[in-house]
Amino acid sequence: MKSDKISEAVVRRLPIYLRYLSGLQRREVATVSSQELGQKLDLNPAQIRKDLAYFGDFGRKGIGYDVAYLIEKIRHILNLDQQINVVLIGAGNLGQALSNYNMYLKENLKIVAVFDAYGPKVGTLINSLKVQPMEELSTTIQQHNIRIGIITVPEHEAQQVADKLVEAGIGAILNFAPIILRTPANVRVHAADFTTDMISLAYYLDNGKEDLDDAKQSNTEVDH
DSSP, X not given: OOOSOOOXXXXXXXXXXXXXXXXXXXXXXXXXXXXXXXXXXXXXXXXXXXXXXXXXXXXETTTEEEHHHHHHHHHHHTTTTSOEEXXXXXOSHXXXXXXXXXXXXXXXXXXXXXXXXXXXXXXXXXXXXXXXXXXXXXXXHHHTXXXXXXXXXXXXHHHHHHHHHHHTTOOEEEEOSSSOOOOOTXXXXXXXXXXXXXXXXXXXXXXXXXXXXXXXXXXXXXXX
């Protein structure tokens, strides 16, 4: 790796590259250029080359990238060449949906334990996982070397759950609760807020059309 300081934007684009490359591999495509990647992913080819160059020299001039080799390298960069165990807290509708979806993931990120504080949910099965009581959280994390936690509990419970995950040694948290979590600097937190995304989309229902009309008007004035 050429730089120890990689921006979050670069890291978030790597899974996008990996997903498209995996599709190429399934179609038995051997090589791909940054131009094709840019066209298919709606990204600047120069940005793609720059992103990948942070981690090494993977392409060959005039040929492009070897698909299988680049997949291997990106998986290594993202730590997906090893199984990463995940714990999910909150066995409600969203938690169950995420657990069900996880069964079909081909990457080495696996939900291996599900917890809930609500008595009637404890002991029930989600796929092959039995919902466990919160009292067993720390022990289970240690026993299964769990490194990532997913929080799908109500807002007023989320910080307490995050504190317990941190105390148990979790290094990263994906938070679905609509609250900003306070964690130590060495614990990475990503927020997944469906409500905020939906509200922001609503803005573009009318404003997006106005922006497009403005752009068309500007182009017309230039032509004249």
